[in-house]
Amino acid sequence: MAIFYINGQEVTVTKQQNLLRYLRDELHITSAKDGCSEGACGTCTVLIDGQPCRACIAEVTRLDGKHVLTVEGLSDFEKAVYAFAFGEAGAVQCGFCIPGMVLCAKSLLDVTPNPTQEQIRFAIRNNYCRCTGYVKIIDAITLAGKIFREGSLPAPAAQDYRLGSRVHRIDVAEKVLGYGQFPDDLYVEGMCYGSALRSKYPRARIVSIDAAQARALPGVLCVLTAEDIPGENVIGHLVHDWPVMIPQGGITRYLGDAIALVAGESLEIVEKAKKLIRVEYEVLPAVHNPAEAMAPDAPLVHEGGNLLAYKHVSRGNADDAIQHSKHVLTQRFYTPFTEHAFLEPECALALPDGDGVRMYSTDQCAYTTSHECAMALGLPNEKVKIQNALVGGGFGGKEDMTVQPQAALLAYTLKRPVKVKLTREESLLIHPKRHPFDMEFTMGVDENGIIQGVKASVVSDTGAYASLGGPVLERACTHAAGPYAYENFEIEGRAYYTNNPPAGAFRGFGVTQTCFGVETLLNQMADLVGITPWEIRMRNAIRPGGILPNGQIVDDSTGLVETLLAVKEQYDSAKIKGIACAMKNAGVGVGIPDWGRCKLLVQDDGKLHIYSGASCIGQGLGTVLVQMVCTNTPLSHEDIVYERSNTALAPDSGVTSGSRQTMITGEACRRACEKLSLALEGKTLADLIGQEFYGEYLAKTDKLGADVPNPVSHVAYGYATQLCILDEKTGYIKKMVAAHDVGKAVNPLSCEGQIEGGVVMSMGFALTEEYALDENCKPTSKFGTLGLFRAHQVPEIEAIVVDKPGLNIACGAIGIGEITSIPTAPAISDAYYRLDGELRLTLPLQNTPYVRK
Numbered sequence: 001m002a003i004f005y006i007n008g009q010e011v012t013v014t015k016q017q018n019l020l021r022y023l024r025d026e027l028h029i030t031s032a033k034d035g036c037s038e039g040a041c042g043t044c045t046v047l048i049d050g051q052p053c054r055a056c057i058a059e060v061t062r063l064d065g066k067h068v069l070t071v072e073g074l075s076d077f078e079k080a081v082y083a084f085a086f087g088e089a090g091a092v093q094c095g096f097c098i099p100g101m102v103l104c105a106k107s108l109l110d111v112t113p114n115p116t117q118e119q120i121r122f123a124i125r126n127n128y129c130r131c132t133g134y135v136k137i138i139d140a141i142t143l144a145g146k147i148f149r150e151g152s153l154p155a156p157a158a159q160d161y162r163l164g165s166r167v168h169r170i171d172v173a174e175k176v177l178g179y180g181q182f183p184d185d186l187y188v189e190g191m192c193y194g195s196a197l198r199s200k201y202p203r204a205r206i207v208s209i210d211a212a213q214a215r216a217l218p219g220v221l222c223v224l225t226a227e228d229i230p231g232e233n234v235i236g237h238l239v240h241d242w243p244v245m246i247p248q249g250g251i252t253r254y255l256g257d258a259i260a261l262v263a264g265e266s267l268e269i270v271e272k273a274k275k276l277i278r279v280e281y282e283v284l285p286a287v288h289n290p291a292e293a294m295a296p297d298a299p300l301v302h303e304g305g306n307l308l309a310y311k312h313v314s315r316g317n318a319d320d321a322i323q324h325s326k327h328v329l330t331q332r333f334y335t336p337f338t339e340h341a342f343l344e345p346e347c348a349l350a351l352p353d354g355d356g357v358r359m360y361s362t363d364q365c366a367y368t369t370s371h372e373c374a375m376a377l378g379l380p381n382e383k384v385k386i387q388n389a390l391v392g393g394g395f396g397g398k399e400d401m402t403v404q405p406q407a408a409l410l411a412y413t414l415k416r417p418v419k420v421k422l423t424r425e426e427s428l429l430i431h432p433k434r435h436p437f438d439m440e441f442t443m444g445v446d447e448n449g450i451i452q453g454v455k456a457s458v459v460s461d462t463g464a465y466a467s468l469g470g471p472v473l474e475r476a477c478t479h480a481a482g483p484y485a486y487e488n489f490e491i492e493g494r495a496y497y498t499n500n501p502p503a504g505a506f507r508g509f510g511v512t513q514t515c516f517g518v519e520t521l522l523n524q525m526a527d528l529v530g531i532t533p534w535e536i537r538m539r540n541a542i543r544p545g546g547i548l549p550n551g552q553i554v555d556d557s558t559g560l561v562e563t564l565l566a567v568k569e570q571y572d573s574a575k576i577k578g579i580a581c582a583m584k585n586a587g588v589g590v591g592i593p594d595w596g597r598c599k600l601l602v603q604d605d606g607k608l609h610i611y612s613g614a615s616c617i618g619q620g621l622g623t624v625l626v627q628m629v630c631t632n633t634p635l636s637h638e639d640i641v642y643e644r645s646n647t648a649l650a651p652d653s654g655v656t657s658g659s660r661q662t663m664i665t666g667e668a669c670r671r672a673c674e675k676l677s678l679a680l681e682g683k684t685l686a687d688l689i690g691q692e693f694y695g696e697y698l699a700k701t702d703k704l705g706a707d708v709p710n711p712v713s714h715v716a717y718g719y720a721t722q723l724c725i726l727d728e729k730t731g732y733i734k735k736m737v738a739a740h741d742v743g744k745a746v747n748p749l750s751c752e753g754q755i756e757g758g759v760v761m762s763m764g765f766a767l768t769e770e771y772a773l774d775e776n777c778k779p780t781s782k783f784g785t786l787g788l789f790r791a792h793q794v795p796e797i798e799a800i801v802v803d804k805p806g807l808n809i810a811c812g813a814i815g816i817g818e819i820t821s822i823p824t825a826p827a828i829s830d831a832y833y834r835l836d837g838e839l840r841l842t843l844p845l846q847n848t849p850y851v852r853k
Helices: 019-026 076-089 098-111 117-123 135-150 172-176 212-216 267-274 318-323 366-377 404-414 424-430 469-478 511-529 533-540 560-573 621-632 661-680 748-767 824-836
Strands: 002-006 009-013 045-048 051-054 067-069 192-198 204-210 220-224 258-264 278-283 307-315 327-335 347-353 356-361 384-388 418-421 437-445 451-463 489-497 577-586 595-602 608-611 640-642 692-698 716-726 733-741 796-802
Touching: 045 098, 051 098, 076 098, 076 135, 076 172, 098 117, 098 135, 098 172, 117 135, 135 748, 192 267, 192 404, 192 424, 204 258, 212 220, 212 267, 220 267, 220 404, 258 267, 258 404, 307 469, 318 437, 318 451, 318 489, 327 511, 347 404, 356 366, 356 404, 366 384, 366 404, 404 418, 437 511, 451 469, 451 511, 469 489, 469 511, 511 533, 511 577, 511 824, 533 560, 533 577, 560 577, 560 716, 560 733, 560 796, 577 661, 577 824, 595 661, 608 621, 621 640, 621 661, 661 692, 716 824, 733 748, 733 824, 748 796, 748 824
Parallel strands: 002 067, 192 418, 356 384, 451 489, 608 640, 733 796
Antiparallel strands: 002 009, 045 051, 045 067, 192 258, 204 278, 220 258, 307 489, 327 437, 347 356, 347 418, 437 451, 577 716, 595 608, 595 692, 716 733
């Protein structure tokens, strides 16, 4: 037994458990988040006698007499200060890590009221953030200290919510103070728990499944297998090849395959029951990599063969252009699997709803979740209602289904609320990763460094299931030419099934990989020609009215040259530096229907409510739409309520992917605003109660290979130049400079945060992150050993927002979510080549000070 204090209240605990489970499951104090339960991520940070501590490793029976503080226990003034400071600094994106960061800040500021940046970095060094790159969190803590010293809250620097204003995001307070709800924060009456028994082998036939002992265990509510699925067992995002559960007689394709679902009154009972299920396997040879997959006698991961996708993109005559070039270079490159490492593990809470279900989920498209769960349940889509709770980061890793069909099936079967959540170990195994790529690039340039032609071939490992492997391969191929003005280009790409964890969408969507190849080759070409890497890019940069290698004529918003000019002074003055450029589409493109939809409804509270079935995963979509309304109507932000994505009331606005929501849904919102503004002439919102204003936008493009002279592959592109400056004495990165053309910057503060977070994420991709698999296709990393950058390791980052309107869509705004991560790795690689002359063609880069011992 232990008697201790939580937020000043005395509690007595007799059950042996960790503090996190006691806070969340018994007291429903949910600001302490469960990000890993391994003591690694820091999202469960609380203060124990004033010192930061991970609640997931603190045993309650050892807390006798101690004082525990969560953000719920802060004083009203402290709450106001931290909410203001984190909002003013732009420090909040998905928000999952933020309560833990706040408590680390309090622990520091209580003893060091005016800390240095180094002290702040050290104070939060054990708390990961995957969204922000830490820069603005450090700024927020600095500002909080200043406010505490002065004793009063200042006014926000910006209060006008029109486009271009550096306003606070609308969800800052709920994320900073921990009362905003992620799915795992929801506790409802009668709720039980579910989990899946996973395969023991990456490839094996299921001979038999015996769940009798598990079903007999007290507290077990049901054990389901594939034969209990009322609808379709095989679902999938685009290709339907992913079973909800592997049936008896079926063959597993990776270790994440579910074989049985267990529901019980507690997680402890569920885990005990899973161990009682007896599965007999016939172990079969596994396919470990594309080389094995393409062998003539390779085992078939899927009956149709191991080749998921083949893409061929060609314009002009690359072979002839290269043959007649003054300088020609060929190199091979390799990039590895990468784990998204969003701080919030996948979770869904499903509840019975008449003859269907409704679900709170954390995903990147409520309508996709509804569709795939409805397939599994054999129900019409409208019988499966999805409500997005807060989403603790996604980066592409929450586009595919993981826990959602399982939660839906259990709730539908039991007629009880069921929560299904992945452990961090399960999350690392189950959701799709960034594809590993093997690549060969050949480039030819003339005597002045003007690109004459590029030819390439790429092979990706798409793992056990298709996920988005086909579109990722396509985007990798279409963007492999780079943002340059030449028209002789050819690339072949192949994506192979293996028995590894699936690979799918990840920030950059294949372009991150091929950009590393083409940009590294271009840096070498500059040396051959005898000009600087900056100059070779300026000579080849695409400009407004120019023609890309895919044949598209680019519009007036094209700002690659402006991003090059933005870094030139620092490029010229730095001694050891590397540079790279990138472009990235906004919107799905290539002829695929890409709809944005938005509904503006004046409700009984006299406010305008924004409804759009578009998920906010930390990029700030709600704030974008509020700013769009404030710009295009006479309303102020106090008149507006943003409703989170759902399928019951909000129109389908597509997946949060492809950097599309700001532009596509933003334009739909703008069109709805036109109708609202007309209705408001001579009236107020009170006169319009009950009225609805609907807008939609179709981003029309041409399909890949369209027989037109200048196909429109995408309605817009973003452009970027990034610069890596090394400390020549230590070899560590001294500074990263990232200049990004965003069209019209909706909120420059948020744009900077996206840039900083993307740069730090790809610093990990370039230097430290590893998602290694053993001979059994099993991940060997834990969250804390993935190699993610920590706050004290991050160099100075200068984010330069190039505001260049010109696109007649969404008031000129272009999405920035993905491109921030694309040119980082080749810029860093180039810098290290300038430092020591070693050409590094494989990621993560070797022989740098960042290599883990």
